[in-house]
Amino acid sequence: MRAYLEFAKKAFQKAMAYRVEVFLSFLWGIVEVLIYVCLWSTLFRTQSVVKGLTLNEVITYSVIGVTIRQFTSMDIVALVEEKIRTGEIATDLMKPIDLGAYFFSCAVGQSWFALFARALPLFSIVFLTVKIALPANGLFFLSFLLSVLLGYIVIFCINFIIAMVTFWTTESFGLNTLMGGIIAFLSGRVVPLWFFPETLERIALALPFRTVFFSPLSIYLGKVSPNEIVGVLIQQALWAAVLLIATRLIQTVAVRKVVIQGG
Amino acid sequence: MWEGIRLYLVLARANIKARMEYKANFIFGVVGLISAYLSGLLAIWVILRQFHEINGWDFGEVAFLYSLALLSYGIGLPVLIQFKSLDRYVISGEFDRFLVRPRNIFFQMVSSAFAVSALAHLILGITIFIVASKIAGIDWNLVSAEFLALVLVGAVLIQWALAVFSATASFWILRSSHLYEIMIYTTREFTWYPISIYGTMIQVFLTFFIPFAFVNFFPAQYFLQKNDFGIFPPLFQYLTPLVGVGMFILAYQFWKLGINHYQSTGS
Numbered sequence: 001m002r003a004y005l006e007f008a009k010k011a012f013q014k015a016m017a018y019r020v021e022v023f024l025s026f027l028w029g030i031v032e033v034l035i036y037v038c039l040w041s042t043l044f045r046t047q048s049v050v051k052g053l054t055l056n057e058v059i060t061y062s063v064i065g066v067t068i069r070q071f072t073s074m075d076i077v078a079l080v081e082e083k084i085r086t087g088e089i090a091t092d093l094m095k096p097i098d099l100g101a102y103f104f105s106c107a108v109g110q111s112w113f114a115l116f117a118r119a120l121p122l123f124s125i126v127f128l129t130v131k132i133a134l135p136a137n138g139l140f141f142l143s144f145l146l147s148v149l150l151g152y153i154v155i156f157c158i159n160f161i162i163a164m165v166t167f168w169t170t171e172s173f174g175l176n177t178l179m180g181g182i183i184a185f186l187s188g189r190v191v192p193l194w195f196f197p198e199t200l201e202r203i204a205l206a207l208p209f210r211t212v213f214f215s216p217l218s219i220y221l222g223k224v225s226p227n228e229i230v231g232v233l234i235q236q237a238l239w240a241a242v243l244l245i246a247t248r249l250i251q252t253v254a255v256r257k258v259v260i261q262g263g
Numbered sequence: 264m265w266e267g268i269r270l271y272l273v274l275a276r277a278n279i280k281a282r283m284e285y286k287a288n289f290i291f292g293v294v295g296l297i298s299a300y301l302s303g304l305l306a307i308w309v310i311l312r313q314f315h316e317i318n319g320w321d322f323g324e325v326a327f328l329y330s331l332a333l334l335s336y337g338i339g340l341p342v343l344i345q346f347k348s349l350d351r352y353v354i355s356g357e358f359d360r361f362l363v364r365p366r367n368i369f370f371q372m373v374s375s376a377f378a379v380s381a382l383a384h385l386i387l388g389i390t391i392f393i394v395a396s397k398i399a400g401i402d403w404n405l406v407s408a409e410f411l412a413l414v415l416v417g418a419v420l421i422q423w424a425l426a427v428f429s430a431t432a433s434f435w436i437l438r439s440s441h442l443y444e445i446m447i448y449t450t451r452e453f454t455w456y457p458i459s460i461y462g463t464m465i466q467v468f469l470t471f472f473i474p475f476a477f478v479n480f481f482p483a484q485y486f487l488q489k490n491d492f493g494i495f496p497p498l499f500q501y502l503t504p505l506v507g508v509g510m511f512i513l514a515y516q517f518w519k520l521g522i523n524h525y526q527s528t529g530s
Contacts, residue, residue, distance in 0.1 A: 020441050024449075031449050034465070035456070042460040043314045050313065174291025181299030190306045195313040 003097060004105040011109025015117075022117050029070050029122045036062035037130055051194045052223075058192065060133040061217050063126050065189050068148060068213060070119040072155050074107040080163035081172045093255060100160060100251050107156050136222045143229045147216035150236035155212045157243035158183070164247070167254040188214030194223075208239040275341065296383040303455070304329060304391065320457050323398030324487050330392035331479035332454055335418035337384025342423055346430035346443070401486050410485065417507030418478040422447065424510035425473065427518050434521035450475050459493040466493050477506045 015022070037059055044055040053061075080103070083089040093099070126132065135141040162179055166172045184190055187209035193201055204210055215232050218224050224232055304326065311322040320328070336343075396403070429443040436442075450473045453461065458469050458480050469476040477499070484491065485500040492499060 024441055024444060027445065028449060031452055034461075035453060038461045038465075039317070039456060042318050043310070169288060169291065171288040171291070174288060174293075174295035176295070177292075178295035178298045181295075181302035185302040185306050190303075191309050196309055197312060200309065 004101055007102055007105035008109035008112070011106040012113045013109075015110050015113040025070065025073065025114075026118045026122060029066050029118065030125070032066045033063055033122070033126050033130070036066070053192070053194060056131060056133055057221055059130065061192050061221060063123075063130065063132055064220055065213050065217055067119050067123045067126075068151075068216065069189065070122055071111055071115050071148070072152055072212065073114055073118075074110050074156065074159060076103050076107055076156075076159045077163045077166065077172045077176050079103070079106065081166050081170075084166060084170060089258065093258060099255065100247055103160060103163070104156060107159070111152070133221065135220050139226060139229075140219060140222055143233065144216050144220045146233060147211075147219050147236060150233065150240050151212035151216055153240040154208050154236070154243055155183075157240070157247050158208070160247045161243075161250055164250045164254045167257060183209045183212070186210065187212050188217070192217070208243060211236040211239050293383040293386070297387050300333065300387055307455070318457055318460050319491055320489070321399075323395055323400070324483070324489065325456065326391055326395035327399050327401070327487060328457065328479050328483045329455055330388055330395050331414075331418070331483055332451065333384055334388030334392055335415055335422065335478055336451075337381050337388045338415060339419035339422045340381035340384055343426050343447075346423075346426035396486075399487055407486060410482075413504040414482040414485075417504035418482070420507030420511040421474055421478055421503075424507070424514035427511075427514035431514075431518045431521035434525045446473055454479055457491060459491050463494060466495070470495060470499075474506055474510070477503045 040055060040058045040062065044050065044058070048054065050058075080089070083092060092102075135144055158179065162172060162175050165175055169175070186204045186207055188204065189212075193204050193210060193214045196204060204214070215236055219229055219232065307325055307329070308322055311317065311325065315321070317325060401407075425446045426443060429446050432442055450469065453465065453469055454475045458466050458476050461469075466476070469480075481492075481495075481499040482501075482503045483489070484497075490497060
């Protein structure tokens, strides 16, 4: 257990060293917020309420979405791809540590850093300059936080699965880019699912991606009634469980492949 | 110069062949990139289906805007990629290799690798361009077709110029690939939508500092016969080729300055 904490700490420090990258990611967040605020403001010029949402709520949705994204950013796929390229993965597999747990520790270290270096500063700046709604009460806020954490597990699993696939394809670019685009759209990060046409909305709700953004954001905005919150959280937990099992399975298969082929 | 172009094509072909050996990854890459961009366009489609128009631009028009950016980026990408990684060569000292050859350094750098993902941008750009033109109801004739060619050349030159600026900076500040990212990727995000939705400062920035607005926003209005220029005169819809040439000349001068500085400081 202590070893994994060490890995997380190392990942945290490593993230801290790349100062320019941190600034760039932060800048990217600012750009996203700017674009969303201008876009939604323009779109809401002719109607003040669309599908039961006000401009303030939609802007809040986008801004908190950007903040969550800053927090959940992790480069596990790149990490694995690099280790495979250098052959380091072979030595890693010989060590008595679990691969999945190791990368989860790295992700946690990175996200912990991202929370303080990017997410919170970004939120603070935006909060001071843009009118953002806050959760109605403590219940919604805490549920929101729990929802974000469950979504975090989901997005980690997806990233890890993509990373494991790299054991076969050696290059992650195609799959990673594909998933990035799909997730950005179907998770409700770019456009709230409430604005989706019915069929697309149903598809998006059936997939795990929305647990990363749409679920926590709809709780934040109070678009989910208190009794429904538990239902949402349970759905998220189920997805997290399913995906965690999937990661264990694919990890076993991937590791076996490396061992058989001799790294 | 023709020798340079022929050489470029030979090397490009060799590079593509090498990449094709990893066929699966090649296909994955193209498919992945196309899907990512399509998701972005799908998001815009969903928004416009709900809201009908963005500042008077309907889906066909926004898609056309999108395709102009995509197309010009795809056309320019093979050259663009080289300048993106220039800072790496400068740091590692590999750049000296180019100085020894008896050819114009500029052209050498351009042919050292070929970005195959340009294919994805071109396929997608052309497809969306054709579809969007239909939806937006653009009537093509000889004049508009000729102007399109000029616009694309201008748009490509603008992006090349920006890449050259940021690459040249590596002669002074080494890790300039970040500057490249800021200039190209971050600013480009704004131009997926008509820039008239943004405040004055952003519009001025995108027109006079990092002139991405001339890549798609201004010229698109010529073809779409729109009149949504924000704070700028409608004249700007014709200026893309000029802006492109002007910026590229400036960038090349800056580049020569950088080379001189590099050589005089003695790597």
